[in-house]
Amino acid sequence: MKLPVYLGLLREAERTLAGSFRQVAEGHGDEPDVHFLCRTLAAQCDAHHEALTPVVERYGETTPDDEPERLHADGLSETRTGPVGLLRDLQDVYLLATFVEITWTVVRQAAQALRDHDLLDVIGRCDSETSTQVQWLRTRMKQAAPQALVAAS
Amino acid sequence: MVDRVAEVWGTRTPFARGRRWPVRVDQLLAEGVAEDDVDRWVQSACVLCSNGCGCDIAVRDGRMVGVRGRAVDTVNHGRLGPKGLFGSWQGMAGRDRLTRPLVREGGELVESDWDTAMGRVVERSRALLAEHGPLSHGFYTSGQLFLEEYYALGVIGKAGIGTPHMDGNTRLCTATAAAAMKESFGSDGQPGSYVDIDECDAIVLYGHNMPETQTVLWARVLDRIAGPDRPRVVCVDPRATEVARHADVHLAVRNGTNQALMNGLARELLHRGWVDDAYVAAHTLGLDELREVVEPWTPEAVAEVCGVDAGDVRRAAEIIGTSERVLSTVLQGFYQSHQATAASCGVNNLHLLRGMIGRPGCGVLQMNGQPTAQNTRECGADGDLPGFRNWENPDHVDELARLWNVDPLVIPHWAPPTHAMQIFRYVEQGSIKLLWVSATNPAVSTPDLARMRRILGGDVFLVVQDLYETETTRYADVVLPAAGWGEKTGTFTNVNRTVHLSDQAVDPPGDARSDLDIFLDYARRMDFRDRDGAPLIRWTSPEEVFRAWQECSRGRLCDYTGISYDRLRGGSGIPWPCNDEHPDGTVRLYADGVFPTDPDRCESYGHDLLTGATVDPAAYRALAPAGRAFLKAVPYLPPHEEPDADHPFRYSTGRTVYHFHTRTKTRRARQLDRAAPDAWVELSVADADRLGIAEGDIVRVTSRRGEIVVPARVAGGRDGVVFAPFHYGDSDGDGRAANELTMTEWDPVSKQPVFKVAAVRVERVRAGDRPSPAPTTTASRPAGPARVPGTVGGPDAEVAEDVAPVDPPAVATREEGS
Structure with missing residues (x-):
């Protein structure tokens, strides 16, 4: 069964996403909405990570060798500056957040197949928050794009 | 005669539920002017708060010499408040009015003429459009201009230039009202009416210091309280306001925790069965999610987070849940605080749960801060599309494109309108x-002033249009002298949708021109064209613009097609929608429980209230709202800046009754200036005692942004909260503007800045030699041991009050009877 691999992957990806939100929050402190909201969203990711921990323990740890090829998510290495830098950083986080979102979907399918009610409860509490994170990133990028790509020097 | 500085709300005229509020005509004439000396009375309405009191301006020898309330007006039944009585006409008459355009020469502002000043604006504007395009232009306007001026500005910005960067200072005061109504009901548009005060059994004021912000509305409440069947009153406010003094329950919540309270109140209604199940089933969406989100918020949990008594939470919920007719009003304590839109929607939720919308006495009044804020919102001068159109709905954009005869892509609808704080960031x-600033003073009114001064003092080409030099005009490249109230003609709309006409009473001073004339002159000089090459803007008078606006509003919720200048002259203001279906206007919206949430009609597809993420159009359609309102569920989150060891106090800003905004007008009325001449800060009795601070001592209040050094008032607010009035700028003394301390942060949905949450530290600097200048008549009333002389106006502030000279007027007669 490969679900434990995915659970470990998802938990790790939430940790990475939390770190990336925090990095954007600190790197773009002059954008107050981005700053404060990214901190809030990082805390959501922390909570997701925590909620997954008992599930991961129940299904058992996996070794890195079990991980399917190329199935991992990179966090933000450093933040950029300026209007286009903000857009690019949000876009990087967006890629990571959509990765997390689809991973929740994949895990939900497996949880349903296993009739694992506890896991489905965890998913029910977390995956809609991830979807809202993705939707917020889209909203904020749509707002920033015209000025960053057309008007900013 | 009544001293209306000392007696803020004037003489009581008690009345019972269901009766009409008695008339009381308030009148003030300049010293030495008798009624017989007045050449003529010119119809208007007051612009010194959002209440929209109908008034007549006294004119003698071409000068405004006084004012009186209009007995026929359904808003005020003849009354006026202190700001209107003293400030409205005297505020226009300062000797230091701007009378000629100023331009910057060699670093200095020097007097010039219109051709030179407008020539410079147009030259820069054209060059920037050619080189950088429309996104190089930003407009920051007001809640003080007239409808016609906003609509003209909106068309210039959206169809002429094509920039999304337009907002009003309404963003600071009333954006959350609009946002909360869009989220709950699908569109901006006030459900309730002031006449609901006459009809209610309970009134709940959420973060609304009505006695100071809308004195005439509060007089109406006081007259019900003094009547035979007093409504029960609930007050949510950390300060000991006049509302708190009359309240059956006062919930002095910690500022920043409103959402916890609202979740707790909703939970009580649900658990105690105070819900109209049939209404909820037929007319709302989202009950299950709301039930889940509010479930943890027991009265004890609310008490813990908000710092109030759990029994008081239960008592408040019981009043809201069991009164036959409940009226709620909401203002800055919610709008300018943490989770603003969420908490304001929380008030809408309570009314939806009880099915109390659109019936007599069962209203929600999501208040405005300013007299013409409603028009800023309706006409698109706050960035929204005019007529409550949805920028994400291509059909709505096409309607405007046809109306203006421009390419739809010219109209900025490809991104959300840029809100004020983001404009300043750009x-x-x-x-x-x-950046073109009209009728507002961001160098005092916006958060984190040190940052704002850097922004205004930067490279931007700054055009400022105002009555007087202000803290903001200092940074301008071009200053344009504007004509104001009484010096120009136009219409405007108050909190409960009532449209008033304000006729020109006198000539503006010197070369000053109306804001409309300035905008139209700019449009002419820029030679904006429609898609056929014809001039985009051909209007020359306010009435022509009004007629164009009527067409823009046709068929929308804010339908003005049944209102004309002629209909507004002589009688009362008229509440929209006013059209063939509602020829006398409309008292309340949504009596049928059908809300404008249909996807083809709604003004917004809504947001996630925690993050501000927009709801995707397809996802919205899938909700199939079909005229049902939304119960919005949002968990409570702690504020982003909470007290800690370094900054142990919660800081909040607000108004005093005698001033408006940054006092541009009110400081020039001697009665008002004397009543509240300078800044102060309020501390609770226990906090002052602990810090060794006595009344009048000079204290330093410090946040992570800056500091102010001002005298202390020991007052009756909750412990741990420090309050400062925001009216005072730095133009006559440094280090006293409340916004030196506030944060740059805004609500994720309404984008309204958070003025009511910050952490500060307080230190005593030295002993004072007199009591602080805070008024004693209102929330800043002293509570400590010190003796403080009472705030009085003296003979200078004597106002004539004529009680019940005529029968009270009725609002929209044909509706009220039904």
């Missing part, structure tokens, strides 16, 4: 290169 970053 200025800071240099991508907005021309």
Whole structure:
């Protein structure tokens, strides 16, 4: 069964996403909405990570060798500056957040197949928050794009 | 005669539920002017708060010499408040009015003429459009201009230039009202009416210091309280306001925790069965999610987070849940606080749960801060599309494109309108290169002033249009002298949708011109064209613009097609929608429980209230709202800046009754200036005692942004909360503007800045030699041991009050009877 691999992957990806939100929050402190909201969203990711921990323990740890090829998510290495830098950083986080979102979907399918009610409860509490994170990133990028790509020097 | 500085709300005229509020005509004439000396009375309405009191301006020898309330007006039944009585006409008559355009020469502002000043604006504007395009232009306007001026500005910005960077200072005061109504009901548009005060059994004021912000509305409440069947009153406010003094329950919540309270109140209604199940089933969406989100918020949990008594939470919920007719009003304590839109929607939720919308006495009044804020919102001068159209709905954009005969792509609808704080951020970053500020003073009114001064003092080409020199005009490249109230003609709309006409009473001073004339002159000089090459803007008078606006509003919720200048002259203001279906206007919206949430009609597809993420159009359609309102569920989150060891106090800003905004007008009325001449800060009795601070001592209040050094008032607010009035700028003394301390942060949905949450530290600097200048008549009333002389106006402030000279007027007669 490969679900434990995915659970470990998802938990790790939430940790990475939390770190990336925090990095954007600190790197773009002059954008107050981005700053404060990214901190809030990082805390959501922390909570997701925590909620997954008992599930991961129940299904058992996996070794890195079990991980399917190329199935991992990179966090933000450093933040950029300026209007286009903000857009690019949000876009990087967006890629990571959509990765997390689809991973929740994949895990939900497996949880349903296993009739694992506890896991489905965890998913029910977390995956809609991830979807809202993705939707917020889209909203904020749509707002920033015209000025960053057309008007900013 | 009544001293209306000392007696803020004037003489009581008690009345019972269901009766009409008695008339009381308030009148003030300049010293030495008798009624017989008045050449003529010119119809208007007051612009010194959002209440919209109908008034007549006394004119003698071409000068405004006084004012009186209009007995026929359904808003005020003849009354006026202190700001209107003293400030409205005297505020226009300062000797230091701007009378000629100023331009910057060699670093200095020097007097000039219109051709030179407008020539410079147009030259820069054209060059920037050619080189950088429309996104180089930003407009920051007001809640003080007239409808016609906003609509003209909106068309210039959206169809002429094509920039999304337009907002009003309404963003600071009333954006959350609009946002909360869009989220709950699908569109901006006030459900309730002031006449609901006459009809209610309970009134709940959420973060609304009505006695100071809308004195005449509060007089109406006081007259019900003094009547035979007093409504029960609930007050949510950390300060000991006049509302708190009359309240059956006062919930002095910690500022920043409103959402916890609202979740707790909703939970009580649900658990105690105080819900109209049939209404909820037929007319709302979202009950299950709401039930889940509010479930943890027991009265004890609320008590813990908000710092109030759990029994008081239960008592408040019981009043809301069991009164036959409940009226709620909401203002800055919610709008300018943490989770603003969420908490304001929380008030809407309570009314939806009880099915109390659109019936007599069962209203929600999501208040406005300013007299013409409603028009800023309706006409698109706050960035929204005019007529409550949805920028994400291509059909709505096409309607405007046809109306204006422009390419739909010219109309900025490809991104959300740029809100004020983001406009300033783009200025800071240099991508907005021309900023045009009209009738507002951001150098005092916006958060974190040190940052704002850097932004305004930067490279941006700054045009400022105002009555007087202000803290903001100092940074301008061009200053345009504006004509104001009484010096120009136009219409405007108050909190409960009532449209008033304000006729020109006198000539403006010197070369000053109306804001409309200035905008139209700019449009002519820029030679904006429609898609057929004809001039985009051909209007020359306010009435022509009004007629154009009527067409823009046709068929929308804010339908003005049944209102004309002629109909507004002589009688009362008229509440929209006013059209063939509602020829006398409309008292309340949504009596049928059908809300404008249909996807083809709604003004917004809504947001996630925690993050501000927009709801995707397809996802919204899938909800199939079909005229049902939304119960919005949002968990409570702690504020982003909470007290800690370094900054142990919660800080909040607000108004005093004698001033408006940054006192541009009110400081020039001697009665008002004397009543509240200078800044102060309020501390609770226990906090002052602990810090060794006595009444009048000079204290330093410090946040992570800056500091102010001002005298202390020991007052009756909750412990741990420090309050400062925001009216005072730095033009006559440094280090006293309340916004030196506030944070740059805004609500994720309404984008309204958070003025009511910050952490500060307080230190005593030295002993004072007199009591602080805070008024004693209102929330700043002293509570400590010190003796403080009472605030009085003296003979100078004597106002004539004529009680019940005529029968009270009725609002929209044919509706009220039904």
